[in-house]
Every structure is written in C-alpha cells, then in structure tokens.
Amino acid sequence: MxxxxxxxxxxxxxxxxxxxxxxxxxxxxxxxxxxxxxxxxxxxxxxxxxxxxxxxxxxxxxxxxxxxxxxxxxxxxxxxxxxxxxxxxxxxxxxxxxxxxxxxxxxxxxxxxxxxxxxxxxxxxxxxxxxxxxxxKNANETKSGAGQYFTPRPLIDSIIALVKPQPGETIQDPAAGTAGFLIAADSYIKARTDQLYDLTEKQRTFQRTRAYLGMELVGGTRRLALMNCLLHGMEGDAEGVVHLGNTLGSAGSALPKADIVLSNPPFGTAKGGGGPTRDDLTYATSNKQLAFLQHIVRGLKDGGRAAVVLPDNVLFEAGVGADIRRDLMDKCNLHTILRLPTGIFYAQGVKTNVLFFQKISQAATGSTKAVWVYDLRANMPKFGKRTPLTREHFSAFEAAYGDDANGRSARKDEGESGRFRSFSREAVKARGDSLDISWLKDDNAEDAADLPEPAVLAREAVDELSAALSELEAILADLGEPA
Missing domain, CATH: 1.20.1260.30 (N6 adenine-specific DNA methyltransferase, N-terminal domain)
Incomplete structure (x- = not known):
C-alpha cells in the first residue's frame, strides 16, 4: 500500500x-x-x-x-x-x-x-x-470551509523553498491552522541536516523545542495541529508548538519576535466582537488580513523575512488599507508579489496573492525601492479535482524569483507579454499605492457562467461593506460624533 x-x-x-x-x-x-x-x-x-x-x-x-x-x-x-x-x-x-x-x-x-x-x-x-x-483529504472533500485553514501543500513547499529557513532561526505562523507551514519548514531543514544529525545536541534540542511557534484561535483546529507536530517530531514548549489564542488580541501582542513568519491568515471581516483588540497596531481596522499584516510586520525581527498569503482586497482597499500598505513598504522591503491562480482555496471566488518581504526596521522609511510582480493567475487552468495544483506549476516562478531568500538575485523584467515585471516605488505610488497590479490579458477571464456562487459574491460584498462602515464609524469617533 x-x-x-x-x-x-x-x-x-x-x-x-x-x-x-x-x-x-x-x-x-x-x-x-x-x-x-x-x-x-x-x-x-x-x-x-x-x-x-x-x-x-x-x-x-x-x-x-x-x-x-x-x-x-x-x-x-x-x-x-x-x-x-x-x-x-x-x-x-x-x-x-x-x-x-x-x-x-x-x-x-x-x-x-x-x-x-x-x-x-x-x-x-x-x-x-x-x-x-x-x-x-478532509480539506479537499468537505464543504465545511476546512480549506480556509488548509493551504495547498504545493504552494507551501514552493514558499519554503524560496524563503529558505535555516537551523537556529525562529519561525512563526500567527494563524497556524493545522501547522502546515511550520511542519514544511521543519521538513526542509531536516532534509538538509541529515534529519538534524549534522547539528550539535544543543542545536537539535533548539529545533525540537524552540524553533517553531504558532497560534490558533480554534481549539479543534489546534488539536489537529498539535497532533500533526508531534507526529513530525516537533515538541515545542510546555504548551506545544501551536498555542491557543487570538493573535489579534492580547495573546498575539505577547508573541516573541521571529526571524521568519509564514502564514495564511483567515479570510473575511471580524464579526460579533471578534475584531482586533490590540492597542499596539498603528491602524485600526476590522479587516482581519490587514490586522494580521500589521501584526506580522511588528512581529518580525529587524532583517527578518516573511511570506504571507493575502486576498486581493488587501492589495487595493482604499483608506486604511492604503495606509497599511505604505507603512509596510516603509518598514519592509516588499520585494515580490505572487498573484496566485483562482480556485485553489475553498471558495472559488477568493483571489489570493503571496507577499514576500524583509523587515528593515520598525522606524525605517522608504525601504521598498521596487516591487516585482509575478502573474500566475492569467491564462492558468482551473484547478480542482480534475486539474490538481502541483509543485511543477510554481517552477517558472521559483526560477524567476532566484536563489536569494530576500529577492536580491539578478532578475529579468519580462515585459508586457511576460509573467514577471518590476514596478518602481514611484510607479506604485502613482497608482494610489495599490498593489493590485495586472497587465496580461486573461483569455480565461470569468464569464457569467464562471462567476462564483451567489453566496460567495454576497459574502464578499458584505465583508467589504462592513469594513467600510467600521472605518467610517472610527472617523466619526475621532471627530467626537456619535455613530
């Protein structure tokens, strides 16, 4: 078998x-x-x-x-x-x-x-x-939204190969799900250290007990993560590799800074009092991904690197969204954006990206000089059971990204007909600091028959309207006016 x-x-x-x-x-x-x-x-x-x-x-x-x-x-x-x-x-x-x-x-x-x-x-x-x-199998087969916290393994493996985690580095996932990112990072390091036997006993102990840390809000999901880590030989501290808690609350503000952050934060807008309660985030927002992005920037050590899966709205949302993107590009070198194919997560309508960046410092300005964008969305097959996503689909992107984990390899702008292009910080600013950048004509663009289910479209609309309403209420509060 x-x-x-x-x-x-x-x-x-x-x-x-x-x-x-x-x-x-x-x-x-x-x-x-x-x-x-x-x-x-x-x-x-x-x-x-x-x-x-x-x-x-x-x-x-x-x-x-x-x-x-x-x-x-x-x-x-x-x-x-x-x-x-x-x-x-x-x-x-x-x-x-x-x-x-x-x-x-x-x-x-x-x-x-x-x-x-x-x-x-x-x-x-x-x-x-x-x-x-x-x-x-559970994420692919069930219709319960399990795919939201289960990032496709070929995508995770590609991200890990580019970020290149090293022994001795601390690696975090503030929205750990079933711990896929952490386990893949551990497997990557083990494969390059003869299952840690090339390391000293002190280094091996560090890898088993202190190298990885995740946080998960849902108890049942955390249970799966803890079992998953133990079966992969990852012990963590007394609470295990993945702690139970709300990253956007006080538990998240207590997380130590990390050398690497890898994450796929949950989609959607916080509801029912589940929004961020942190007072250390620069910009107030009910958009969970924007809040997680701020947390990740704060949680990185100077020189640390991150790869984060985020939906399109984070790249184009105006108002506080633009403020958070400017703050990101000041404090970090946002060197690469990967536009992912549609349909690889649980909801067909969710369009996602991977942001790769290196933190310069919390007080830095002007850290991003240019953003390279790789379009793996236009003219790609529709992924699903008949056409599964594989690691091979990322091979051209990995080659274009280069060997340097922080995007400093020599790169080639492929022009308007290619998938990989460079945009200066000035060009991004001229777009209103929108990072939702596309240039290829998509011959497979969605027609009416290919649109997401009405419930998905309705949910996206409600999420965006809720976020806008929350921001307007915050402005009224700042002006001393009742909402």
Whole structure:
C-alpha cells in the first residue's frame, strides 16, 4: 500500500462514523482522536519514539484488548482523563475531547480497521506525512470551509523553498491552522541536516523545542495541529508548538519576535466582537488580513523575512488599507508579489496573492525601492479535482524569483507579454499605492457562467461593506460624533 491508498482507507472509515450519526464535518475530528493513539503506538513500536507519551490506560494495546460496552465506556473515560492529564501537551491535545459514538460495535470496527492497515508501509513515508494526507483529504472533500485553514501543500513547499529557513532561526505562523507551514519548514531543514544529525545536541534540542511557534484561535483546529507536530517530531514548549489564542488580541501582542513568519491568515471581516483588540497596531481596522499584516510586520525581527498569503482586497482597499500598505513598504522591503491562480482555496471566488518581504526596521522609511510582480493567475487552468495544483506549476516562478531568500538575485523584467515585471516605488505610488497590479490579458477571464456562487459574491460584498462602515464609524469617533 502506498500513502495515498492508506489515506483513502482511513477516509473510508468515515462511513463507519456516518453510520453512527456523526456529522460529515466532524469525521476527521472524531477519527483523529483514536488515530493519534494508534500512531503513537506505531511510532513507539518502530523505535521512532523512545517511550510512550500516553499512559497505560490510553495505549492501543489496552483499547484493542476490550470489546462491547466495556470498550466504549473505557474509551469515553480515557478521553476525559487525557483532557485532565498532568502532561500539559497531552492535556492540550485532548482538551474538551469527547466521542459522539453511540454504539460499541462501531468503535470495535474502527479499531479493527486501523489494525488492518499496513503500518510498515505507512511508516516508511512517515506517519506524520500520512496524517497530513488525511487532513488534506478532509480539506479537499468537505464543504465545511476546512480549506480556509488548509493551504495547498504545493504552494507551501514552493514558499519554503524560496524563503529558505535555516537551523537556529525562529519561525512563526500567527494563524497556524493545522501547522502546515511550520511542519514544511521543519521538513526542509531536516532534509538538509541529515534529519538534524549534522547539528550539535544543543542545536537539535533548539529545533525540537524552540524553533517553531504558532497560534490558533480554534481549539479543534489546534488539536489537529498539535497532533500533526508531534507526529513530525516537533515538541515545542510546555504548551506545544501551536498555542491557543487570538493573535489579534492580547495573546498575539505577547508573541516573541521571529526571524521568519509564514502564514495564511483567515479570510473575511471580524464579526460579533471578534475584531482586533490590540492597542499596539498603528491602524485600526476590522479587516482581519490587514490586522494580521500589521501584526506580522511588528512581529518580525529587524532583517527578518516573511511570506504571507493575502486576498486581493488587501492589495487595493482604499483608506486604511492604503495606509497599511505604505507603512509596510516603509518598514519592509516588499520585494515580490505572487498573484496566485483562482480556485485553489475553498471558495472559488477568493483571489489570493503571496507577499514576500524583509523587515528593515520598525522606524525605517522608504525601504521598498521596487516591487516585482509575478502573474500566475492569467491564462492558468482551473484547478480542482480534475486539474490538481502541483509543485511543477510554481517552477517558472521559483526560477524567476532566484536563489536569494530576500529577492536580491539578478532578475529579468519580462515585459508586457511576460509573467514577471518590476514596478518602481514611484510607479506604485502613482497608482494610489495599490498593489493590485495586472497587465496580461486573461483569455480565461470569468464569464457569467464562471462567476462564483451567489453566496460567495454576497459574502464578499458584505465583508467589504462592513469594513467600510467600521472605518467610517472610527472617523466619526475621532471627530467626537456619535455613530
């Protein structure tokens, strides 16, 4: 069995969960609670783990030795005990964990099915990568918005190859999701250090426990991230690699500065009191991406580098949006923008970009002299199940970007018929500091039949109107007028 076969077999187990009345969107959350126990057992049996991280009552051998109501009751009690574990990482992984399984025979079926998988084949590719595959399957298959926090792996791998993380650097993701960026950075470094064996013991300890830090707002997503990191050999501090908290609140302001920030902040406008509560951001905004962008600039060390996935509205939004872009180009060298193909995230209507920049200093001005824009959107195929996004789609961009992580390689402006062009800071200023720059005629431009679903268009319109209303209210407040 190859990894794809095993991922499909795991996904098929969701049929068992459905038979027990478990909602489609809860499949993976339910499955991974049990799967993690099995994978921990396999890691220990194969020698990857020196010792069990789970107590005796929560080990696979204990569960697989029970049946009927004894099994179901023991499993429910196990989840409760793990959530109260004295090990802070295990307690975090199983915080609020519970099973919705009602019939013992379904739990028995899951255990027998997991035992029937060829785990030797799975271990050859890494159990962590297998787990990643299941998360990716969930993001691609479900309609629950999971794709919003699951960035396509070919895109992540391309970004990592260009940013070039190094041993000893601190790497952060303030909107960690399932920790894809952090895990890819760790894999990149391990591949170039003989799985860290080229490093000293002190350096190896740093890589395992201090190199990576993420923050995630949603508890269930953080659980997936913590399991994912542990299965990839990333321990983090006492709270794990990914901390639970609101980056746009006080928890975010307490994050230490980092050498590298890699992130795909959540889309949309904060609602229901969920907006930024930080008082250290220069510009007030209800637009989450604009707030995250400010956080990332503040959170970078001088000389640090970042790659951030952001929707088009961040590039063209007027008012406070323009102020934040000017501030970015003052404090940082915004050297490269990659215009991404449409349809690679969960909502077909979301158009996104990757901004690559290096921070000069918090007090710097005029740091950006020119912005290079690569258009990977015009005349590209429609990506989906029939045409999956692959790493090969980024090869020409990677070649044009060059070997220097901060965009200082010799580059060629390909002109109006090419995909890669340079725009001076003066030219950007003349555009009203809009970075939504395109020049290629798109022969595949959307016609009426290709437009996003009405609900997507309506949501985008509501988000933009809400952001505009919030800014107007802020102006009235500054003038001392009631909203």
């Amino acid at each position: 190859n990894q794809n076969d095993i991922v499909q077999k795991l996904w098929n187990l969701c049929d068992v969960l459905r038979d027990d009345g478990i909602n489609y969107s809860d499949y993976v959350a339910e499955l991974v609670q049990l799967l993690f126990i099995k994978m921990e057992h396999e890691n220990q049996a194969s020698g990857i783990l020196a010792e069990h991280k789970l107590p005796e009552y929560a080990r696979w051998a204990t569960l697989s030795g029970l049946s009927g109501l004894n099994l179901l009751n023991h499993y429910k009690e196990t989840l409760l005990k793990l959530s109260r574990s004295t090990d802070p990482l295990i307690a975090a992984i199983y915080a609020d964990a519970q099973t919705s399984l009602k019939e013992a025979r379904h739990l028995e079926q899951l255990i027998k099915s997991l035992d029937s998988i060829d785990w030797f084949s799975a271990a050859k590719d890494g159990l962590g990568d297998l787990y990643e595959g299941l998360l990716e």
